[in-house]
Amino acid sequence: MTDDDPFADLGETLEDEPDDQTQDTKEASESAATEENPPQEEVKQRNPMIDTAFSYEAAKQRPFYAREETIEEFDSWLKYELERDLNRQGYQNIVVREMTDALLRTVVEEDLVEEVAERFEQARGPASSESDE
Missing domain, CATH: 1.20.5 (Single alpha-helices involved in coiled-coils or other helix-helix interfaces)
Known part of the structure; x- marks a missing residue:
């Protein structure tokens, strides 16, 4: 040194x-x-017809706020339409987190901005009626 x-x-x-x-x-x-x-x-091979796409731990639960009627319709659609259709296709062990994830990805990937904006506007009503008074 x-x-x-x-x-x-x-x-x-x-x-x-x-x-x-x-x-x-x-x-x-x-x-x-x-x-x-x-x-x-x-390593056990994953069976897509039985095994879930991702674990509960991998999911992040986020609250969303909607009218009771809308939530009831959504829950009914999820359980009696989507889940039943997936079951007919042979899927088992269907969990809400997977269906919700698929729904959110569909809205984003299909770029449904115009459709969602239209529903938003319908709920608000005509924008010009209250502002003109």
Whole structure:
């Protein structure tokens, strides 16, 4: 080590480490990787007709506010239309979080902005009637 550079001998120190310590470290990390990632044959294959798309823990519950009548119609549609249709297609273990997720993705992916805006406007009524008075 020199007075000018306190880290000048750092490379020499690292090079002087015994190879067996480095080998132990490699073996430990390989062992941990094997335990974390079991061979493919041990991983249970997911059956899309029975197994849910994502776990309850992966879902985030968010409150939304709507009129009681709208919620009742939605719940009825979800249970008696969508769930029944999915069941006819052979799906089992159908959970609300999956159906709600599919519904929200549909609204976004199909870009239903105009349709949703139209329903919003219908609920509000004509914008010009109250502002003209």
